[in-house]
Amino acid sequence: MFEDGLILKKKFGENNVFDFSLGNPNVEPPAKFYKILRELSLNPPQGIHRYMPNAGYVETRDAIAKQLSKETNILFNSNHITMTCGTGGGLNVIIKTLVNPKDEILIFSPYFVEYLFYIDNHNAKHKIVPTDKNFLPNINALEKAITKKTKMVIINSPNNPSGVVYNENVLSSIGKIIQEKEKLFDTHIYLVSDEPYRKILFDNLRYPQVFPHHIRTIITTSHSKDLALAGERIGYIAINPSIESNKELSNGLTFSNRILGFVNAPALMQNIIPQLQDISVDILDYQNKRDILYNNLTSMGYSIIKPQGAFYIFPKSPIKDDILFAEKLREEKILVVPGSGFGKPGYFRIAYCVDTDMINRSLNGFSNVLKKTN
Numbered sequence: 250m251f252e253d254g255l256i257l258k259k260k261f262g263e264n265n266v267f268d269f270s271l272g273n274p275n276v277e278p279p280a281k282f283y284k285i286l287r288e289l290s291l292n293p294p295q296g297i298h299r300y301m302p303n304a305g306y307v308e309t310r311d312a313i314a315k316q317l318s319k320e321t322n323i324l325f326n327s328n329h330i331t332m333t334c335g336t337g338g339g340l341n342v343i344i345k346t347l348v349n350p351k352d353e354i355l356i357f358s359p360y361f362v363e364y365l366f367y368i369d370n371h372n373a374k375h376k377i378v379p380t381d382k383n384f385l386p387n388i389n390a391l392e393k394a395i396t397k398k399t400k401m402v403i404i405n406s407p408n409n410p411s412g413v414v415y416n417e418n419v420l421s422s423i424g425k426i427i428q429e430k431e432k433l434f435d436t437h438i439y440l441v442s443d444e445p446y447r448k449i450l451f452d453n454l455r456y457p458q459v460f461p462h463h464i465r466t467i468i469t470t471s472h473s474k475d476l477a478l479a480g481e482r483i484g485y486i487a488i489n490p491s492i493e494s495n496k497e498l499s500n501g502l503t504f505s506n507r508i509l510g511f512v513n514a515p516a517l518m519q520n521i522i523p524q525l526q527d528i529s530v531d532i533l534d535y536q537n538k539r540d541i542l543y544n545n546l547t548s549m550g551y552s553i554i555k556p557q558g559a560f561y562i563f564p565k566s567p568i569k570d571d572i573l574f575a576e577k578l579r580e581e582k583i584l585v586v587p588g589s590g591f592g593k594p595g596y597f598r599i600a601y602c603v604d605t606d607m608i609n610r611s612l613n614g615f616s617n618v619l620k621k622t623n
């Protein structure tokens with residue numbers, strides 16, 4: 250999609266192509282990020298460019314633990330935190346640490362497509378569980394899908410590609426089913442929450458925390474989206490402090506962080522983010538973009554579940570073949586990703602982390618294609 254976008258832009262001009270294909274934030278990091286960066290470059294602490302403890306600097310992990318304790322009312326300390334190269338790095342570290350070859354990892358469709366490759370990296374097996382018409386996990390299907398070999402259930406809320414947020418009831422149902430199955434099979438099943446969009450929430454929604462719903466919960470997140478630092482590869486893993494053998498688990502995560510090839514999360518970023526834990530980019534700007542797209546597309550006749558977070562919207566394709574529909578949008582120079590790419594044919598994803606002006610100028614195109622298909 251990325252290459253295709255470049256070709257189209259070269260041919261028709263940057264402003265005449267409406268590229269909604271990538272989840273790459275169009276905004277800049279907050280001003281405070283640059284202030285700290287400037288201060289660090291003028292007065293670099295001695296040793297800032299050297300190797301560090303593999304889990305990350307203690308001061309950085311302390312700052313994250315403090316913020317997480319505030320947000321969750323659960324007491325975290327630096328031992329529960331491992332700094333990672335983004336959430337992608339975090340997920341690979343978690344899977345490497347916990348999973349044996351042929352163990353099963355459950356994911357819900359629509360899913361972030363890289364899960365399939367992360368799971369394959371560690372010779373595990375993915376199993377896809379459907380969601381309901383609101384893109385919330387189908388709990389009956391989850392119950393049927395868990396077997397003796399299930400080691401992990403990965404959830405992602407706010408969700409890419411649907412923008413849906415899992416509420417407390419959903420999280421509680423997932424936790425209950427997992428615990429029932431653990432008893433039945435005498436196994437341990439980890440609930441892994443992939444949360445890079447946890448701060449991008451709309452309509453004053455508070456983030457429904459996953460930790461209270463299952464003791465074996467591990468979360469991983471990053472500052473790729475909330476601070477618009479996607480290229481800087483800074484994120485972390487946090488384990489539930491009450492998890493059994495938490496020292497052994499932390500050691501495993503630290504060791505996997507070291508041996509997967511990235512060694513540490515970037516030192517410079519680890520020096521900057523402690524002071525940025527309670528801020529984010531302008532979330533209302535994303536909410537405004539969500540509103541423009543949701544209101545306009547639904548009044549044209551598109552069918553959409555209203556996103557509550559992240560920066561994606563996932564309308565139903567007006568024709569059965571979502572790949573063909575994406576091609577028709579492309580004729581209007583609108584680039585989207587067909588739902589098939591997320592294991593959910595019949596839908597398409599619009600990534601609206603783009604300029605508001607571009608969103609407004611694209612609306613005619615969406616309307617034209619819908620009229621042509623009716």
Ligand SMILES: Cc1ncc(COP(=O)(O)O)c(C=O)c1O
Nearest residue numbers: 272335336337361409445471473
């Ligand atoms: C659902 C989801 N998980 C993980 C990632 C990886 O993010 P990062 O490694 O930049 O934190 C992304 C990136 O788009 C994502 O959408």
